[in-house]
Amino acid sequence: MIALIALIKVIVLVLVILGTVAYLVLLERKVSAYMQDRIGPNRVGPKGLFQPFADILKLVLKEMIVPENANGFIHALAPVISITVALAALAVIPFGNYIVVGGQKISLMIAHVNIGVLYILAMSSLGVYGITLSGWASNNKYSLLGGLRSSAQMISYELSLGLSIIGVLMIDRTLQLDKIVQSQGAWLWNIVFQPIGFLVFVTAAFAETNRLPFDLPEAEPELVGGYHTEYSGMRWGLFFLSEYTNMIVSSALIVTLYFGGWSLPYVNYAAMMPNLAALLQVVTFLAKTGIVIFVFMWVRWTLPRFRYDQLMNVGWKIMLPLAILNLLGTGAVMLALK
Amino acid sequence: MGNNGDENRKREMNLWEKLYFPEILHGMGITLRAFFRPKFTRQYPEERWVPPPVFRGRPVLVVEDETGVERCVACGLCARVCPSLAIQVQAAETELDKERYPELFEINMLRCIFCGFCEEVCPEEAIIMSKDYELNFSDPKDAIYGKDRLLTPASHLSDRLAFLKQYR
Numbered sequence: 001m002i003a004l005i006a007l008i009k010v011i012v013l014v015l016v017i018l019g020t021v022a023y024l025v026l027l028e029r030k031v032s033a034y035m036q037d038r039i040g041p042n043r044v045g046p047k048g049l050f051q052p053f054a055d056i057l058k059l060v061l062k063e064m065i066v067p068e069n070a071n072g073f074i075h076a077l078a079p080v081i082s083i084t085v086a087l088a089a090l091a092v093i094p095f096g097n098y099i100v101v102g103g104q105k106i107s108l109m110i111a112h113v114n115i116g117v118l119y120i121l122a123m124s125s126l127g128v129y130g131i132t133l134s135g136w137a138s139n140n141k142y143s144l145l146g147g148l149r150s151s152a153q154m155i156s157y158e159l160s161l162g163l164s165i166i167g168v169l170m171i172d173r174t175l176q177l178d179k180i181v182q183s184q185g186a187w188l189w190n191i192v193f194q195p196i197g198f199l200v201f202v203t204a205a206f207a208e209t210n211r212l213p214f215d216l217p218e219a220e221p222e223l224v225g226g227y228h229t230e231y232s233g234m235r236w237g238l239f240f241l242s243e244y245t246n247m248i249v250s251s252a253l254i255v256t257l258y259f260g261g262w263s264l265p266y267v268n269y270a271a272m273m274p275n276l277a278a279l280l281q282v283v284t285f286l287a288k289t290g291i292v293i294f295v296f297m298w299v300r301w302t303l304p305r306f307r308y309d310q311l312m313n314v315g316w317k318i319m320l321p322l323a324i325l326n327l328l329g330t331g332a333v334m335l336a337l338k
Numbered sequence: 339m340g341n342n343g344d345e346n347r348k349r350e351m352n353l354w355e356k357l358y359f360p361e362i363l364h365g366m367g368i369t370l371r372a373f374f375r376p377k378f379t380r381q382y383p384e385e386r387w388v389p390p391p392v393f394r395g396r397p398v399l400v401v402e403d404e405t406g407v408e409r410c411v412a413c414g415l416c417a418r419v420c421p422s423l424a425i426q427v428q429a430a431e432t433e434l435d436k437e438r439y440p441e442l443f444e445i446n447m448l449r450c451i452f453c454g455f456c457e458e459v460c461p462e463e464a465i466i467m468s469k470d471y472e473l474n475f476s477d478p479k480d481a482i483y484g485k486d487r488l489l490t491p492a493s494h495l496s497d498r499l500a501f502l503k504q505y506r
Contacts, residue, residue, distance in 0.1 A: 038379055039377050302365045
């Protein structure tokens, strides 16, 4: 029974996420268009709403070309690693508290893991493999450069990512994401106590998702697309999917850790009917995540790309010390208040 | 770093700028303003651009509205002046006052460069540039416009004819 419920949750979540990703692509194209005084795709269906289907159809029908001297197996494996890892990270995101079906409480997160935060960090670290292996297996200098950059970048930023989370963990005293949401309450979100940690975390999250201003592994002008230069058809599509899924995961994580997850000021969920409360929680969570996703896109179409040395400087000389200082400061304040 | 050119261009940033985040927010403000600005996109097949009279589109032959006869007297000046040799004229005699008319008048629109020399040189104001800019062919043979497609009533070209009057 538990396994069945978990399976249903997984299937629903994966379908919803993949559908959302398709529409995020449309949203990104629209956002970029509006920021560049254009209108964006508006031909397929009303206001261009069916554009994602056209895009997906095109991707599925396209030929998947494998370069002659590429390592075929790893070349095929890399995008699968990317998308698997990206989707797996969603397992511990609490979309709401719980729903009641037939007198049974069903939690609105897939896996109740004691170490949810660590699990997400682990999964996002694994994401490097997809990119690095694809760069290496393509047997193309640009892809290899993209893969190398990606590994360097993601390893450097993982440190500040992890360190900035520790501040939150110290305040909430748990690694479970749903407990973190509950301990934040309606008002006192962690961003109030951890503004510096928040900035470090968001910056590192941008780097982890390989999006501008940190999209060095792709870097179209210099690396012709970087790690996915030699990918076409649905294999390329999988990389695309995983990029947007990563964006969803990062946004959901930012919301969970710093913006109180599904909690809403002035709303007392405990006084409501459980299922109504759950619906409101999911809507709240998705709305908050949507806003953060919009900020991701907004930043992408605003900022230029970092140079490689600048990236390393920011990562090691600014972000890491800042994260450690934040950690020390949090500790000192907590000790003083004790 | 690079030593090419003016060293003074490298301005020291103040602390506010070095903090980086305020400047990012500043930039995001700019893009957000652009987000809500009116857009200039013209929805082409639905909204078509109507060019002003100065526009030099596809050259056409003017037909008088009253008589239904083309103005052209087949002098061949346009064919002579055409820098890309796009025009071919064959004259024939007619009972009308003008005595000559073009039996065959062909413009190869793949050769035409829309320079307007034919219009300038024409003594009868018989070949003028229209506003038609939507030219497409699926076969090079379709690109050779004969009299059937070139003859246009003067009433449809009043804008351009009035414009040309200013320079006579």
